[in-house]
Amino acid sequence: MGMAAVDGCMGLDVVPLGGTGARVSSLALGTWRFGRERDGVVEIERDRAMALLDAYAEAGGTFIDTADFYGDGRAESWIGEWLADRDRASFVIASKVFWPTREDDPNAHGLGRKHLRRSIDEILDRLGTDYLEVLYVNRWGDHTPVEDDTPLEEYLRTLTGFVEDGRVHYLGTSTMVPEAWKVARANERAQQLGLEPFTVAQPRYNLVNRAVEHGYLNAASTYDLGVCPWSPLAGGFLSGKYRRGEDPPAWSRAAVEPEVAGAYLTDENYETLADVRAVADDLGATPAQVSLAWLRHRDVVTAPVVGARTVDQLQENLGAADLSLSDKQVQRLADA
Numbered sequence: 001m002g003m004a005a006v007d008g009c010m011g012l013d014v015v016p017l018g019g020t021g022a023r024v025s026s027l028a029l030g031t032w033r034f035g036r037e038r039d040g041v042v043e044i045e046r047d048r049a050m051a052l053l054d055a056y057a058e059a060g061g062t063f064i065d066t067a068d069f070y071g072d073g074r075a076e077s078w079i080g081e082w083l084a085d086r087d088r089a090s091f092v093i094a095s096k097v098f099w100p101t102r103e104d105d106p107n108a109h110g111l112g113r114k115h116l117r118r119s120i121d122e123i124l125d126r127l128g129t130d131y132l133e134v135l136y137v138n139r140w141g142d143h144t145p146v147e148d149d150t151p152l153e154e155y156l157r158t159l160t161g162f163v164e165d166g167r168v169h170y171l172g173t174s175t176m177v178p179e180a181w182k183v184a185r186a187n188e189r190a191q192q193l194g195l196e197p198f199t200v201a202q203p204r205y206n207l208v209n210r211a212v213e214h215g216y217l218n219a220a221s222t223y224d225l226g227v228c229p230w231s232p233l234a235g236g237f238l239s240g241k242y243r244r245g246e247d248p249p250a251w252s253r254a255a256v257e258p259e260v261a262g263a264y265l266t267d268e269n270y271e272t273l274a275d276v277r278a279v280a281d282d283l284g285a286t287p288a289q290v291s292l293a294w295l296r297h298r299d300v301v302t303a304p305v306v307g308a309r310t311v312d313q314l315q316e317n318l319g320a321a322d323l324s325l326s327d328k329q330v331q332r333l334a335d336a
């Protein structure tokens with residue numbers, strides 16, 4: 001895992017997905033903002049989405065991360081259109097279920113059997129494929145505005161059915177609030193019942209959000225999960241484009257979403273960023289590259305899920321694949 005490349009692939013190295021038999025690029029492409037509309041403006045339009053997918057594939061990237069609700073299904077549909085002209089087998093596609101997919105339908109959200117069965121059909125249809133390498137449970141059903149109290153055994157059995165019928169290769173869990181005991185409970189129960197365990201995890205993890213280090217990553221190591229951190233740049237904060245006391249650049253996420261500014265543009269985070277900038281200056285790299293490289297140096301991390309709004313941002317971020325940090329630099333950032 002981490003920096004242990006098993007193969008070379010045009011710049012982006014290829015690593016094992018945790019303890020599974022799958023191999024993935026060590027930086028995944030995130031598609032959360034594909035087709036996402038806010039105040040009538042689509043953040044990443046179809047043409048830009050295609051350009052991002054092209055740039056990622058040209059760099060040797062194979063690991064594409066999406067979810068059923070990204071852009072109300074547009075993200076998956078666009079990936080499907082893009083994949084139609086390519087060799088599907090060369091890519092590893094991960095999607096997610098949990099959030100509501102129809103309004104006013106009590107069975108159209110969460111982890112109940114009816115929702116999961118309908119969702120997997122719809123996901124595969126939009127992606128134009130008959131299998132997914134990874135299907136994540138996007139939330140466990142708590143700490144969210146969407147209530148869901150589906151019994152663990154019901155969704156473990158339903159998800160196991162998807163693996164057995166070949167539509168899904170591996171099960172993943174994605175978290176907002178990282179609670180290690182839930183992973184442990186689910187995987188112990190799966191083992192007792194002879195069901196499929198979770199083998200991939202997608203927690204929020206970056207230099208200024210490190211809650212997973214308190215137990216969750218230990219659980220991930222114990223169960224040999226492939227860890228694919230989301231928001232690896234803290235929504236763009238760790239790119240260094242925000243300056244203390246200045247308005248966020250036009251069109252940046254913090255300008256468009258005031259809650260991002262509130263959460264990330266804090267004095268404490270700017271202190272951490274100062275160390276990131278110093279390491280970046282020493283290496284002739286950018287703060288985004290250093291922040292991503294730091295995650296890649298964590299043994300437990302398989303592949304950060306890189307978000308980018310533009311091709312330039314993506315190319316900068318993929319440059320992290322070629323960046324090595326010394327042990328001292330890794331430690332300095334960990335202590336920041």
Ligand SMILES: NC(=O)c1ccc[n+]([C@@H]2O[C@H](COP(=O)([O-])OP(=O)(O)OC[C@H]3O[C@@H](n4cnc5c(N)ncnc54)[C@H](OP(=O)(O)O)[C@@H]3O)[C@@H](O)[C@H]2O)c1
Pocket residue numbers: 029030031032033065066138174175176202229230231232233234235236237239241251252253254288305306307308309312313314316317
């Ligand atoms: N499982 C989950 O619950 C969950 C939750 C969130 C995300 N995800 C996944 O993780 C992916 C990444 O999440 P994220 O978008 O929050 O990641 P992120 O890397 O923390 O933030 C990405 C944003 O930062 C800015 N940015 C990126 N690279 C930059 C650069 N080099 N220079 C300047 N600005 C840069 C861009 O925003 P602006 O240019 O607009 O400022 C970009 O949209 C998503 O696409 C999705 O696939 C999963």
